Amino acid sequence: MKMAGTKTPRGNQPPSGSSPENTNQSKQRILLLVGVLILLAVVMLFQQGIAFQRQQWLQTASLEELVRAAEQEPDSIEIARRLGTVALEKGDAVRAAQALERAAQLSPDHEDTWLKWARAAGETRGALAAEAVLTAYLKDHPQSANTHLELALLYAAGEDFARAEKSAQEATRLAPKMVEAWRMWGQAALSARRFPEAIAAFQEACRLAPQDWRPAIGLARSQIEGKQYSNAVTSAEKAVALAPTEPEAHLALGRARFETAQSPTDFDAARQHLKQSLTGNNPVSGPRRLEALRYLGESHVRQSQWQEALPWLEEAARLAPGSVEVQFALVRVYRGVGDTIKAEEALKRQKILDQYQTEIRELSARIAERPQEGELQLRLARLYASFGNFVDAVKIYRAMIARNLSTEIAERELRELSQKYAPNSPKGQLSP
């Protein structure tokens, strides 16, 4: 029975076979819905297109364009971040630091922004500023392995290897599979002459990245310094196998082979690798070149081949006239070839250098224990200056001034040093 005036609930209406009027209404509604959906999709696509275009623009925008954009949109995270990145790439560290600082304020959890800000801050205001940025981020994000790693790099650059090691160690704890962190730990420990720790860290890096030659070299280096020469040979051989054209790998293998050499054949093999590190398109340079030259010479000294040793050691002496070790070897070689005059000269140099280095070691050891004793630091600075090492002398004076340590004397001696050795530079300043 159908009751008059009673509405049939919509849900109870049959899907078909109803009245044509209802059917049309229904179709209209569906079409409307579809239309709305299409419109929404179009809008979304449009918006995405704009975002894509914006991203594209951000990627290609010049520094100047980004600066203008940042002025127009000071609260845009993307623009601030991109501006900072580009400025950092272009070497405009001041602008980079400003932009990245803003980006970091706007996105306090964005790790990459903070890391870049730290780098920029470091370039503009020094390591302490960079450290402040990184530690600020770590305060809220103590689990950020990348930040600990960045901190380790920062400390290592400042030759604070103890803290570098600690930070790298923390990074490995948080991210046990992060090869870079293990390498950093190894490197810091190696620099701090903590060889067992360095070896262990590099071994883990090697395990995680068995095809990477760099940890293998680090391991070989640590084993050489830790006097585990046989193991060093194995590690260096692995490094050479992974990177046959890498001169560092050949240098490590040459050193390790030299240390284990017992026979003429062994020494020949060591020399072959040492020579290889000095040849090719990308030979070792700086201290590594000195090492290669020195041990090529030493390998001949060990075999009493004085004449053969001479050119290598003389070149090493030219490269590092302040190396007491090279002079020591040269004394023996000159004696070996019967050149007593040159032997005497080398001996004189060796004695002077030895005295100089001994004093430096002793003063440094004392300063480490009594960092507030200005007189010790002054003595070290004067010692450096007297041997022409102005860079380190100036560093000490400046550090003393910064720390308010015997400031008056330090300032006066720094001034005198500047006037004496760089009289033509503005205000007689030395720039180490």
Place this chain on the structure above:
Amino acid sequence: MHLTLPKGNCPHSCRSRSWHFLLPCLIFASLSGCAVKPVAVSTPKPSGTPIPVTEEAFRDVAQEAGIRYRWSVPGKRPLNILQTIGNGCAFLDFNQDGNLDILLIGKTLALYQGNGNGNFRDVTIATGLNRPQGDFRGCAVGDIDNDGYDDLYLSAYRGGILLKNQQGKQFVDITPSSGLRTQPWGSACAFGDIDNDGLLDLYVGNYVDFGPDSIQLCKINGVLTACSPQTYDAVKGVLYHNRGNGKFQDVTTLWGADKVSGKALGVAFADYDHSGKQSITIANDEIAGDLLQNKGTRFENVGQLAGTAYSRVGKPHAGMGTDWGDFNNDGLLDLVVTTFALEAKAIYINEGESLFTESSSLLGVALPAMPYVAFGVKWLDFDNDGWLDLVVANGHTSDNIAEYQKEQMYRQPTLLFRNQEGRSFVEVSKISGKAFQKPIVGRGLATGDYDNDGRIDILIVDSEGAPLLLHNETQPIGNYLSLQLRGTKSNRNGYGAKVTIEAGGVKRYFHCHSDGSFFSASDSRIHCGLGTARSATVTVLWTTGKTEQYPNLSVNSRYLLTEGVAQTKKLP
């Protein structure tokens, strides 16, 4: 079981001619890895029969021999550099009864009289050695007045005393009248005749300038511990010339002995350059070592020129103990210098013409000894095979080292190296008795045949424990010859005399001395292993320049050779 030794890869001694050496040799070879390659460091000479070592070659008999002494370091931990430097010891025959006695140095001195049968009696009070007061560290033994009895110099922190031996009965302090001064930190000391006047002169090394106002402890890896010597100023040693009648004169500057580095821990006299004059080597801690070449009226420091000042690669190392000995039987005295952990324990081969080559790596000593902080060291032929072996006492300088270097220990084992016919050394500690596995704070070390059984024994200071008296029980053992020199025109001890012993077609070279090692003094009798040789001809070049020959001496005997007397006297 059939065993085949790889030819050419085995110690030469394993290719023995006698079948009865084969089994122990195979054991030794398998334990040692049998991987000693010949190296071109010296030309080996024909040997006597090589003697393999056996298990329990050495046994610590200190307790059963009657030695009741203990070093201890009272006070707070960690220890500072003064507390951790340690002490020395000596084998000497203070009463000239032919039996070695034992002197132990510390704030409390101890003298034990040996009866030659392996037993000792405490005679500290009887000899008056309970009386001296001081922070004694090292000792030198020598007859300063040629009265036939060995006198003592005891180095000390802020002290140092000369004790005259009164007929083997009492020691009397004659320092005030001797002209010897108090030293800031007397360390290693030694007697030697610098001008061949027949009177023993004295060198006293000093260490560093340290006192209550100095930095006491340093932070290493964030941990407070004893500072390195680099933290302190060096103090140089003094050279005293013996003017006779117990009087000494400071000739340090006059003789050029002031041109040294300071921070001395080891000192030893020797005529290393066949000049007929006694030169001095000084092992210095973390600073260039000194070789004072005797030019007749003054010394010239030739350490850097000669190559003994540094490690093989020209770096200063932590020189601790030192000893001269001709380990390769080439007629030239070679030098050993013990060093810190991760430093090669240096063996300087004497190439002649005052040129030395550090060869510990080639000789196989560097790596086994690398982990240890080494102090006392002596050349000794423990198996009487005719080649000088090497013993090294170890112990770290930081009592809390394990807190900041996991791989390091304060107490460390003693090392024994067997000489492979002058070409290389094999570490045999692990097969030479439990005493070599015992971790100790090793410091002073002396050698001597205290029971006259023809085997050299070893006395070691454990800075925080009892002394180790290692009785040599090596079996089988080669023949030997023991020679006591008595100078008449040269100094009575015969110190500095050169002794050549020819036996079985092989010549072996010695110099008479009791100095060397670390803060210690050893038996001055020449003990020469002869392998299977049955007789020997001995030539002595006295410091007066006179040469005397003693043909056809019987092996396994002890002789007294007196300067100017052609006849030898066989000792019981």
